[in-house]
Amino acid sequence: MLAAREPVTLRGLAGRAGTSTMAVYTHFGGMPGLWGAVRQEGFVHLAARLARVQPTDDPVHDLAALGAAYADNAVAHPLLYRAMFDTAVDLPDPEVADGGFAPLVGAAARACADGRFGAVDPADVATRLWAAGHGLLLLVLTDVLPAEALGSQGPALAEAVCLGAGDDPARCAASVRSGWSAGWDG
Amino acid sequence: MLAAREPVTLRGLAGRAGTSTMAVYTHFGGMPGLWGAVRQEGFVHLAARLARVQPTDDPVHDLAALGAAYADNAVAHPLLYRAMFDTAVDLPDPEVADGGFAPLVGAAARACADGRFGAVDPADVATRLWAAGHGLLLLVLTDVLPAEALGSQGPALAEAVCLGAGDDPARCAASVRSGWSAGWDG
DNA sequence: CGTCATGTATAGCAGCGTTATATATCCTCG
DNA sequence: CGAGGATATATAACGCTGCTATACATGACG
Numbered sequence: 001m002l003a004a005r006e007p008v009t010l011r012g013l014a015g016r017a018g019t020s021t022m023a024v025y026t027h028f029g030g031m032p033g034l035w036g037a038v039r040q041e042g043f044v045h046l047a048a049r050l051a052r053v054q055p056t057d058d059p060v061h062d063l064a065a066l067g068a069a070y071a072d073n074a075v076a077h078p079l080l081y082r083a084m085f086d087t088a089v090d091l092p093d094p095e096v097a098d099g100g101f102a103p104l105v106g107a108a109a110r111a112c113a114d115g116r117f118g119a120v121d122p123a124d125v126a127t128r129l130w131a132a133g134h135g136l137l138l139l140v141l142t143d144v145l146p147a148e149a150l151g152s153q154g155p156a157l158a159e160a161v162c163l164g165a166g167d168d169p170a171r172c173a174a175s176v177r178s179g180w181s182a183g184w185d186g
Numbered sequence: 187m188l189a190a191r192e193p194v195t196l197r198g199l200a201g202r203a204g205t206s207t208m209a210v211y212t213h214f215g216g217m218p219g220l221w222g223a224v225r226q227e228g229f230v231h232l233a234a235r236l237a238r239v240q241p242t243d244d245p246v247h248d249l250a251a252l253g254a255a256y257a258d259n260a261v262a263h264p265l266l267y268r269a270m271f272d273t274a275v276d277l278p279d280p281e282v283a284d285g286g287f288a289p290l291v292g293a294a295a296r297a298c299a300d301g302r303f304g305a306v307d308p309a310d311v312a313t314r315l316w317a318a319g320h321g322l323l324l325l326v327l328t329d330v331l332p333a334e335a336l337g338s339q340g341p342a343l344a345e346a347v348c349l350g351a352g353d354d355p356a357r358c359a360a361s362v363r364s365g366w367s368a369g370w371d372g
Numbered sequence: 373c374g375t376c377a378t379g380t381a382t383a384g385c386a387g388c389g390t391t392a393t394a395t396a397t398c399c400t401c402g
Numbered sequence: 403c404g405a406g407g408a409t410a411t412a413t414a415a416c417g418c419t420g421c422t423a424t425a426c427a428t429g430a431c432g
Contacts, residue, residue, distance in 0.1 A: 010389065020412050021389090027410095031389060087328040127335065128322075128343050132314075135321020142273040149313065157314050160350025164342060196420060206381050207421090213379095217420060 001141050002078050010034070035089040040096055042077070042084035047099040049073040053183055059111035060167055063125075064158045064179025066104050067133050071154055072185050078141045085134075104130060111165070118166025125165045132157045155180045187327050188264050196220070221275040226282055228263070228270035233285040235259040239369055245297035246353055249311075250344045250365030252290050253319050257340055258371050264327045271320075290316060297351070304352025311351045318343045341366045 010031050014021045028034040049072070053065045074081040091097060108122035108129075117125065136153055139145040145153075159176040163169060196217050200207045214220040235258070239251045260267040277283060294308035294315075303311065322339055325331040331339075345362040349355060 007388090009387085011387085022411060022413090025390080085324070085328060085330065087330060124339065124342070127331065128318075128339050128346065131322035131325055131331070131335075131339060132318035132343060133321065134325060135319065135323075136314075136317035137321075138271070138324065139317055139320060142271060144271065144273060145313065145317070149317075153310065153314050153317060156310070156350060157318060157347070160314065160346040161343070163349045164346025193419090195418085197418090208380060208382090211421080 001075075001143055001147055002082070005079065032089045033092075035083065035086065036092050038080070038083050039086065039089065040092050042080045043091075043096045043100055045077070045080070046070070046073055046084070047096070050100055050103050053103070055107070055110075058175050058179070059107050059114055060116055060162050060172060060175035061179035061182070062107040063104070063111065063129060063162065064155065064176040065183030066107060067129060067154065067158050068180040068183030069185075070100075070133060070183075071137055071150055072183065074137045074141065075150065081137065081141065101126065101130065108165075111162075111167070116167050116171075117162075120165045125161065128164070129158060129161045132161060187261070187329055187333055188268070191265060218275045219278075221269065221272065222278050224266070224269050225272065225275065226278050228266045229277075229282045229286055231263070231266070232256070232259055232270070233282070236286055236289050239289070241293070241296075244361050244365070245293050245300055246302055246348050246358060246361035247365035247368070248293040249290070249297065249315060249348065250341065250362040251369030252293060253315060253340065253344050254366040254369030255371075256286075256319060256369075257323055257336055258369065260323050260327065261336065267323070267327065287312065287316065294351075297348075297353070302353050302357075303348075306351045311347065314350070315344060315347045318347060 010024055011021055013034075014024050017023075024030070024034060028037055050066055050069055053062070053069050055062050104126040105123050108117070108125040111117045111125075112120065112122050133154065136145070136150065136157060140147055140150050155176050158180065159172055162172050162176065167175075196210050197207055199220075200210050203209075210216070210220060214223055236252055236255055239248070239255050241248050290312040291309050294303070294311040297303045297311075298306065298308050319340065322331070322336065322343060326333055326336050341362050344366065345358055348358050348362065353361075
């Protein structure tokens with residue numbers, strides 16, 4: 001699933017940009033700074049993608065929609081997604097990484113407020129949904145799991161996390177299913 | 187959580203081993219071959235660790251125990267765990283990667299046979315448990331989530347996946363809790 | 373003992389990220 | 403309007419990387 005990549009070199013990038021090696025140093029401060037800027041761009045892009053998900057009156061639907069949009073964005077830009085989580089290089093503005101996580105916590109909080117979830121911490125639910133989706137995505141992006149696994153296991157994982165948070169089994173499946181297809185652009 | 191690492195160089199390794207650069211080429215065929223051997227070693231080590239988990243008459247307990255042992259092994263050897271999933275380098279014997287996954291599927295199949303799970307594919311349950319654990323582990327190992335998240339969200343994720351597979355909520359929590367502590371050596 | 377094969381050490385190549393130095397460009401101020 | 407200083411760029415070089423080619427040592431076998 002991951003596009004084959006020839007190694008990314010500073011000299012090669014500068015040459016392709018029609019400038020010299022030194023420009024990269026004045027503008028990004030070297031190779032780690034450049035990757036940090038790439039990471040940042042990835043988080044900004046992700047936040048914009050998640051912001052396109054319109055909240056409904058069904059918070060579990062919204063959780064699934066956000067998860068699908070998250071996965072959709074990662075599949076559309078697999079190398080960027082991998083780079084985003086290369087924590088060996090610093091993020092120029094570390095706060096941007098939280099921006100993508102906020103709407104997920106918000107939807108979980110609404111699910112709690114609406115009585116869909118039991119006495120759980122919304123941040124914990126969001127964390128579990130994120131971790132599960134992250135793992136599934138990485139396994140698919142690195143060709144450990146086939147691409148179809150995303151469409152089949154993704155909603156199943158979202159439903160499982162919501163069930164674990166206390167959602168009503170009778171409603172959960174339908175909410176997740178509709179939310180997932182609403183968030184997935186394909 | 188990940189130990190800081192100075193870059194791994196072929197020349198440095200050969201020097202530390204008291205031999206010359208060429209020995210690495212005759213024995214491993216170069217840098218990719220060396221990383222492939224490292225990956226393989228990681229999977230063999232993981233399979234040995236999972237084999238130490240003794241099956242009980244509670245398959246959900248066993249699933250949680252295997253998950254805990256999996257996480258325990260990854261935390262004990264974080265850099266090896268990361269290397270295992272660097273699919274850019276080939277595995278000398280690709281089958282060994284399946285060895286670690288087999289006991290998970292086996293426990294899920296027993297849960298189905300015992301009526302703990304509904305009409306689900308055991309392999310799907312194992313995949314979801316694996317993906318969720320993998321994601322949580324990577325987020326913890328790369329310092330995106332704090333180390334405590336493993337002990338709190340790990341069992342919660344395992345329980346959610348089992349609930350999603352149809353396990354009885356009244357029994358699930360206890361099985362997962364006991365299984366997790368049985369598999370976690372810490 | 374001679375021959376062949378196998379594994380090792382040395383030397384060199386092209387490429388990398390990075391740094392130091394020199395040059396050009398632009399904004400500011402007398 | 404023209405000089406001065408700051409900023410961005412280009413060139414050249416350094417040490418390092420993985421890798422290859424070549425020469426050398428060591429052991430098995432007829």
